[in-house]
Amino acid sequence: MAEFFLELFSEEIPARMQAAAAEQLAKLVGAQLAPLSPRDVVAFGAARRIAVTATIAAEVPASASEVRGPKLAAPPQALEGFLRKNGAAREDLVEEDGYFLLRRNLPSRPAGELIAGEFAQALAGFGWPKSMRWGQSGAFTWVRPLRRVVCLLDGAVVPFTLGPVSSGDESEGHRFLAPGAFRVNSAAQWREELRARFVIVDADERRERIRAGLRAAAEDKGLGVAEDAGLLDEVAGLVEWPVCLIGAIDPGQMALPPEVRELSMKVNQRYFATRDAAGTPAPYFAFVANIAANDGGAAIIAGNERVLRARLADAEHFWAQDRKQRLESWLPKLDAVTFHAKLGTQHARAGRIEALAREIALALGADAAAADAAARAGLLCKADLVSGMVGEFPELQGIMGGYYAEASGEGDAIAGAIRTHYQPKGPSDEVPSGVVSAAVALADKIDTLREFFRIGETPTGSGDPFALRRAALGVIRIVLETGLRLNLMPLVGAEVFDFLIERLRVKLRGEGKRFDVLNAVLDAARDDDLTRLIARTEALGAFLASEDGANLLAAYRRSTNILRIEDAKDGPHEGTIDPGLLAEPAEIALADALEAVGLEARRRLEDEDFAGAMRGFAALRAPVDAFFDHVTVNAAGAELRRNRLRLLARLRDVMHRVADFSKLEG
Amino acid sequence: MQDQKHALSFQDIILALHRFWARQGCVILQPYDMEMGAGTFHPATTLRSLGPKPWAAAYVQPSRRPSDGRYGENPNRLQHYYQYQVIMKPSPAEAQELLLASYREIGLDPLRHDFRFVEDDWESPTLGAWGLGWEIWCDGMEVGQFTYFQQVGGIAVDVPSFEMTYGLERLAMYVQGVENVYSLRFNDAEGPRALSYGDVFLRAEKDYSAHNFEVADTDMLMRHFGDAETECGALVGRGLAQPAYDQCIKASHLFNLLDARGVISVTERAAYIGRVRALAKACAEAWVAGEKEHG
Known part of the structure; x- marks a missing residue:
């Protein structure tokens, strides 16, 4: 070796x-x-x-190779081609079983x-x-x-x-x-x-050194460093010899919103923010140099402090200028900003979101004041796009709108809803809570989905330029994580609803949950209330994981198999069961149990007690098992057989009230 | 910062860079006599980066960014400033070392400061040009831009050049430890006629800001844009690459002025940039054709 x-x-x-x-x-x-x-x-x-x-x-060890060439009877061009391709001569070939063969011993190779x-x-x-x-x-x-x-x-x-x-x-x-x-x-x-020679060549070691170095530098001032894994990775790639230092932020510039200050620090300068013991932003920044300077870093710190001062002075300028106007006064300017060539301006979009936010708030049971607030926030939520600060830092859209709404006296509910209306921005981002904020955040995403689907700009396998998958996932997460009861179909239409369901499947699969259970539930009832849909799915999933559930599923499959075969002969076997024809005790017991469980399931489903409905199903296990043990379905008498097949069809139909069990895998 | 009182004056920085790059074999050119947005527009960079012939030049280029005017009130932004521009073709193997040596020359010691090469993919949509390189950071401050040209005027270069751009005001502010551009010492502070950057340029910044944002006659500018475009096409037709390119530079600056006056909508903007790019491309092609013809 x-x-x-x-x-x-x-x-x-x-x-x-x-x-x-x-x-x-x-x-x-x-x-x-x-x-x-x-x-x-x-x-x-x-x-x-x-x-x-x-x-x-x-x-490379020595090896032997054998390549089969053309048939002996093949035209000479075929043989020539074969020789050329393999760089071999006629005398290298042997003839075997009607074919030319090229056998070679490849010598070992250094x-x-x-x-x-x-x-x-x-x-x-x-x-x-x-x-x-x-x-x-x-x-x-x-x-x-x-x-x-x-x-x-x-x-x-x-x-x-x-x-x-x-x-x-x-x-x-x-x-x-x-x-x-x-x-x-x-x-x-x-x-x-x-x-x-002052190079740490291992990326993990550099990262750990930086993490520890930043912490130590901050601890010197009695502070902690705000975690930022992405920034840490990036900085670890910018330096070969990390030296962690700490610089002071001009106290006057601590009056800027922390999001503004810290974004400028991160995006423009790759600085880490610091926190005091209470977790509040502290007037220091931690950063990483690539050199142990001959003055101990004094010039580097002074230089970085000066650069940050100039950067934040820029931000202060926008912060002061932007707050001279009311948020509302920017609306006309949105007319000049195109959202999408086929979808008009941001102003038009704001108008749509305004109407939609009101509709959603009312659907969620908001009172008139809350619905007005949602509509107002919807109208204003894009206004910060023309502010100086968002022009400079597009990442702050929404957040600045929230600050400017506050400064314009719009009130906390409206400011809060504007601030959070882009959320959740990613898988780890929080969803907005409260009816006003949820309505506006949903309106923003639903408008995007509806409009892009309307003009046919839907995601393809390779691309999703308008981030419609993220918007759909946002809708799903807002609804589910805050337990909203909302019928989506009237808001989004069938095409977008299908897209939402598809994303829901992907989400469940990502969480390691069985999405075949979701399919089974959806096929029983096309429920557009996602909260209820998931409650059904989870109840069914839990039931299937139990012994009763697995057993009942086996019985279901046995029944539907029999029905499939017998229906092909003279089916379908639907219709009322004739109690007079029930002979065996086991079939009488099953018929009674189906009657009781069927009623019970209907009542529980109406009460949305899905776990209860499933528990009821567990009571079917014993009679079903007994039925298959003691009753011959294909009985000699035609009427008897038909009645027993109807019994099995009834079992299937009762179960289908909850879910289409045939969609389940495994 | 070491002894900033004795740091180089603004003009001494320029002189030090001139001496340094002259020693590296660059011809020291004077600014091109036209209004332009960046030193890259100078034909010594755009046209000369095309074709196979070796080339090396350094020069100061006044750069005009009409939209960056702040009426002399912002300590960091100017609508007229100076870029120091170096171009070497082919790019020398020791380009990075040369660059760092040039910073040493003006008082920035890389053992005392934190110099970095931070990814920056340079692109000029109006010139149809792009290259790969870095922003040069000194203590977190961008003090220059370093690019290996790959394409200019829509044409892949025969031999990649190395282009270095220093923002002179920003660099001088750093060297002198000054936080307001207008307080830069332009010449020797202890000499007989000490003048600051503000003494030289403050009035002009105010007047040009008013011109760029409020007064410039937009109908006339649009007319001139059309004239430059037409003339450029006519000159390209006669194979007169550099005179044609002058018209392209002119059109680009007229567009910047119109943009500052706020009369160009978002959709029109892309169309204007496309028109300038088409001119740059035609000029670049004419230049390359001429170079091949003249051997």
């Missing part, structure tokens, strides 16, 4: 691409070096390099040959999201100029060229703290030498 090591050293690789590139490199080793049985494959991604190490066989050959070739086609040419690259492309390639097999260079670069054994450490090249002889020595 031998140690394989490869480092591709380049100019700075975008942070967001490093992890995926390291993964791709590991896969490439797995696939291209497969004949060398690679194991212990470890890949690295950092700001100026991707690298991989693996244990591989020293050579690992270096495979690496410098097929592997290096595959490397040249490495899939960067965006790649480029540079002054020396010719037609070769890489994410940014490729400067060095280190490729070693047990410490010895495997020579090949990648674009304009020849492989060697020299790498580099930190750009400023340890300039110049150093020699690599093993993966372990490379890692240690890099550490001595």
Whole structure:
């Protein structure tokens, strides 16, 4: 076995691409070096390099191959083609069973040959999201100029060229703290030498160092750092030698809304926000430099503080300017903002949301005042799109509208509904609560769904440019998580409702729940009240998981199988059961039980006591089992047989009141 | 910041950059004599980045962004400012090192400051140009933009160039430790006639802001846009690439003025940008054809 090591050293690789590139490199080793049985494959991604190490066989073992060629009787062109394709001569072939055969013994092949050959070739086609040419690259492309390639097999260079670069054994450490090249002889020595040269090459280690460093820097001021995993990942890709520092925020700028300040800090500067012991935003920011500066970081901190001051001064300007006007006064400006070429302006959209929010609020049982508030919030919810702040930071849409509604004296309910009307924005985002906020958030999403479906801009397998799936999931989550009782069909129409159900299935599957149960329930009753639909589904799911449930399902299947066969002969076997024909005690008992359970189920379903209805079904188990044990369905007498088949049909129909059990899998 | 009182003046920064890039073999050009939005528009960058011939130049280019006018009231925004622009074709292998050396030259020591190369994919829709590179950050401040050109005027470049743009005012504010652009020391503060950036430009910022936002005659601007477009086409037809390109620069600036005056709707905006891009493309093609012809 031998140690394989490869480092591709380049100019700075975008942070967001490093992890995926390291993964791709590991896969490439797995696939291209497969004949060398690679194991212990470890890949690295950092700001100026991707690298991989693996244990591989020293050579590709010898092997024999056999390729069948054309028939002996085939025209000579076929034979020529076969020889050309395989680079073989006529005398290499043997004749067997009427065919030409090419038998070859492939000798063993040194690992270096495979690496410098097929592997290096595959490397040249490495899939960067965006790649480029540079002054020396010719037609070769890489994410940014490729400067060095280190490729070693047990410490010895495997020579090949990648674009304009020849492989060697020299790498580099930190750009400023340890300039110049150093020699690599093993993966372990490379890692240690890099550490001595101020590069932490392992992304997880960098991330952990940053996490701990930020915490320590904040603790010095008695503060904590606001968690932000995405930012942490990004910063870990921007530095090779993380040094965590803390800077002060101008106290006057703490008057800005925290969302504004912290978004500017994060998006523009990659700073982390801090919190005091009570969890309130503190006037400090934590950040990560890529260098242990020779003045202990004083100039770096002073510089970053100054940059942030200027950034926030910009934000303060918008905050002051925007609040000089009432939110309402921006509405006419929405006429100039196109929502979608076929769907008119944002103003038109606001008008639709206004009407829809009122309709939904009333459907949810809101009083007149709450319905007015929902309509008002619906009308105003897009007004902040033309504010200076949202122009600068589109991510703050909604949030700024909430602040500006407050400043315009619109009242808490309206401001709150505007603030949260885009929610939930993602799977971990909260849903708005309270009838006014829920109505506006639903109106926003339902309007989007309705309108885009109307013009035929529906999601396809490959794309969902208007985020309709997210809107649908938003509707589902708002309804379910706040337990709203709302008939969606009149609001959304059949096509959008089907889309909602499809998303509901995907959601259930994602949660590891059985979506066949949902299908079964939906087929029994096309319920457009999602809260009730899910209650039914959950009750049925729980019942099926019980022993009674599984047993009853088996009995159901037995009954429907018999019915299918017998119906084909002389069915259907529907109609009233004739009590006079019930002979055996077991069939009398089943008929009685069906009568009782049927009534009970109907009453419970009307009361929406789905668990109760299911519990009632459990009472069918014993009589059903007894029936199949003691009663012959296909009895000799035609009337008797027909009556017993009707009994089974009745069992099926009673069960179908809750769900179409035939849709269940497993 | 080390001894900011003795930091370079605004003009000394320009002189230091000139000396530095001249040593690297760049021709030091003077600003192009037309109004333009960025140093990239200078034909020394756009046209010369096309074709196979080697090229290296550095120059200061006054850049006009009519919509960024703030009547002299915003300490960070100007409708007229200076870009320092470097172009080298082919891009040298040591481009990053050269760039960092140029920052050392004006007093920013990379062992004391935090220099970073942060992903930035540059694109100019009006020029039909794009490239990959970085924003250069110093202590969290963007002090320059570094691009390897891949396409210009809709044409994939023969040989990728390295383009570096320094925003001179912002860089000088950082070097001098000043928080208001108008307080920048333009020349030697202890010399016989010390002048600030405000002494030189404040009046102009006020007047041009009024011109850009309130006064400029939009009918006339639209007419001129059409004239420039027509003339550009006629000149391209005669193979006169650079004079044609002058008309393209003109059209681009006229569009920016119209945009600042708020008379271009969102839908029209894309159409105007498309018209300028078409001119840039035609000029670029004419330039490349001429280069091949003249060998």
